Amino acid sequence: MSIRAVLAPLLIVLSLAVALVGCGTSSTTEPSSVPPVTVTVTAPPSSSAPSTSESATPRTTALTTGFTRAQASAGQPVGVVVVPVGGGEAVELGDQTPRVAWSTIKVPLAIAAQRANGQSSAQTTAIINSDNASAEQLWSSLGSAGQASAAVTAVLRDGGDTSTVVPAQRLRPGYTVFGQTVWTLAAAGTFTAQLPCMRGTEHVVSLMGQVAANQQWGVETMATPKATAVKGGWGPGASSGYVVRQIGLITYRDGRMASIVMSTAGSSLDSGIAALNVIGRWLNRNLVQLPRGRCS
Template sequence: MIRRGLMTMCAAAVLAGGAVAGAGSADAIPLPPLPNPLPQLSPHASQVALIKSFNTRSKAITAAIPGRIGLSITPVGGDEAMNFGTVRTARAWSTLKVPVSIAAERANGKKVVADIRPAIRASDNDAAERLWASMDDDKTAVADVTAVLREGHDSVTRIRSSLSRPSSYPGATNWTLEQQSVFGAHLPCLPDSSRVLGYMRTVESNQQWGVKTMRKRGVTTAVKGGWGPVNDATGKYVVRQLGVVTTPRGAFAVSMAALPSSGSFEDGIAMLNRVGGWVGANLNKLPVGGC
């Protein structure tokens, strides 16, 4: 579209110049023929193919394990997410420990590292609560964690706490897959993220699902899982994963979520493992970037 526009402008300039030169002149230069129009290729052709592929895989996944799944992918350093599936948002649960850990380290320095490690690697709730408390009161903690999200280009998410109406808790924060994916895409670019990312690369067995099941040469994965009730009125679980996948081509962030009809944690993991398998099978087709 841009090249055609330039050609049209150039042709217009030639036409105008020819008209002036040819006015009352026998030496007017004949105009060259206009070039054939450039073919119009859809800029979203690859996305359409990926969405079609994911939809096929999604039908197979939910036929085997009834429920709903969602996936959002953003190249590192970018803000344009590709969204797949039918799940668009859910409670953050322990995926929120990533920005909480960064905010706590910024506020307290190395003295909270002993809690960051288990909060990320083992998803230890007691350690995460100490990190939250280390930022003084709820008002300060909400502000500090929100600042990390905004720096990570998530301009939407509002952290839940005892100050919320009705009163709530941080893990119940609604974090859309798209906004989480965008935050993940900027996570490696944040100045204080290296420690957290290091722990995300070495999570314990209770979080080794989704893209963490990939075994590809030259590919590394940093992940944080989250799981808990879909809402206060049900015992059914949502299972989530925030991840950064680094390949020889570049890196991208993923946010995925499963809502199994059974509501079981195990079924949610099984669904995300199959989503992770689709990501691994399409590594060379997914958009990548860098800081």
């Protein structure tokens, strides 16, 4: 047999092997464009560590990671929403469970009363001292319970909150009608971000910048912004525990602003304030990551 006859089959086998390698399913070539990826960051199932979902932008990913550690230090669930003033994409972190507004609803109440009757001493003490008797005076000045409910709800709509409805009847004995308004953090954040941009709100915002010691926590612990303005609210949970929440505005050194709203539910008022202080200080350290804007 000739050498050519022996080598011919071997050459055919080698050619087939090379062809198969060239058609393999693995490839080292990357596509020219990669579609955007959404990352869901989920905390372990626990009553003290609710799950959080964030778009995988560098800002939200960094904030989500840092917030998880800060919330662990706070010792109880905390929810935060940050919205640039004038509107824009919100940053939502932590526990977004809908809860009643307590005294944070005194802000739209005071605005409604001022629009109807002008500025008053009751407006001042309702915001600065969170005085319930003064807030009840503002509520009564708006007419019947139904008229008062409609007036305060109208202020919320003016601030971009399209869903919250202030009740017209007492839902819980011993507590104010308006204080039992269910106000989600997202809706409260939207409203607070429009607060400096709404007509006739300058006086109420200035009062929020002068609150008494009983509200100087949470956002008020943030030392880096040029200025802060807040309104706190607190009270027992529907079945157990204690709810502490706050709406606030921060003015950055460049003049732009953001709304920050936060809420927590724990064993007591003191534990709630301590938890919001931890988050307030964490927000201050991450100020550069937070959104900001201006009224248009």
